[in-house]
Amino acid sequence: MKPSTRYHHGDLRAAIIRSAMAALERDGPEGISLRGLAETVNVSRSAPYSHFRNKREVMAAIAEIGFDRLIDEMQRVDGDAPDARLCFLGVGAGYIRFALENPGLFKLMFSADLVSLRSVGDLDQRSARAYAVFRQSLDAFLLEIGRAAPASPTLQALAWSSVHGLAMLLLEDRLPGPPERPMDLAHAVTGMFVELIESSAQRA
Amino acid sequence: MKPSTRYHHGDLRAAIIRSAMAALERDGPEGISLRGLAETVNVSRSAPYSHFRNKREVMAAIAEIGFDRLIDEMQRVDGDAPDARLCFLGVGAGYIRFALENPGLFKLMFSADLVSLRSVGDLDQRSARAYAVFRQSLDAFLLEIGRAAPASPTLQALAWSSVHGLAMLLLEDRLPGPPERPMDLAHAVTGMFVELIESSAQRA
């Protein structure tokens, strides 16, 4: 049985996406080429065009999966306690862990040049869902500590920016004195954010 | 007088950098090519190699200038009061303003793929200086409100991440419900960060 000799691949679409994911982590978002993907999957250069209209569609498909995985990673709470505080900490840490473990994918997802959300409905929707997960866990935490429940747009932006910024800086190695255990820093930073919110809530 | 016909350009190095800056904001970091720069400056394709060893050196030179400008922008404090709190707010807002006004340059400066800091001594040094400006204004602010003066690595990372993350999300248009006046959000977010620190300081 030589599956690589078959005329019809079987599930080329899935194979291309799988290969694209691998290339993404190997060479980064810029390193992906349809020709390269086709070669990896042992298929002619034009074969991918039976499943995708163009390169942008492939990139969008990958980014879509990326947002699903990001959601999974955020919801994989560390502890098991249904404590809103721990839950929010888990979401924040999950966000950063996802970025560190899938740097290429993360960069792709958050690069306007590479994937323009607005043009692809499904992608836009999934990115919104990822954001909703983050926002809801923030709101639940606020509620738990007795503070004005739906976070203001400003607080939302501050919380999201903190996690996203730290992920970005760690990824691009732009943090002065880069930590040898990045996730330790991630936990420390999210922990400090939570403490700041808590102490400010006690005043209100 | 036809300066474009001269055999020797005069100051090709500066002209290339200037042209690169323009291309950066027009097409983004990926859109820059040495050939394109040469063409813009009306010079042969190989001419740039009299001033730069390769493309990486051009990118590094631009990024270097970028960090200098970032420092200027951070130090262009809004008010005139030598108030450490206002100063820190100005630094944070300056950081985000710089990113919004020079998106291509900002992305280049913080992209590990495009410019590897570690390999270029001068660049590394200037990026460190930019970070120092930020850290010092944070420390001054902490001092002013009577809190443990040199910020812990965790607090440094949180502060830097907040500003950087917000800049990045605004730049890549990844903030849900993108604000029509981004700098208003920038001021609100930095303002909230400062308030959180102040209220937590009152407890200690």
Next chain:
DNA sequence: TGTACATCAGTGAACGCGCGTTCACTGATGTAC
């Protein structure tokens, strides 16, 4: 159960493009005498 046929995933060659970089060269400049 057997055969004609429509479908469409995959082929292979080609189009046209832009890129970084090298190399032998040329011509302007300014310095030493």
Next chain:
DNA sequence: TGTACATCAGTGAACGCGCGTTCACTGATGTAC
């Protein structure tokens, strides 16, 4: 002041590369009769 010459910024052609995409095609598949 005038001239020989070293220097080196800039030329132009070429090398070799990888890319996205198109197009007429072929061969496997499965359905209708």
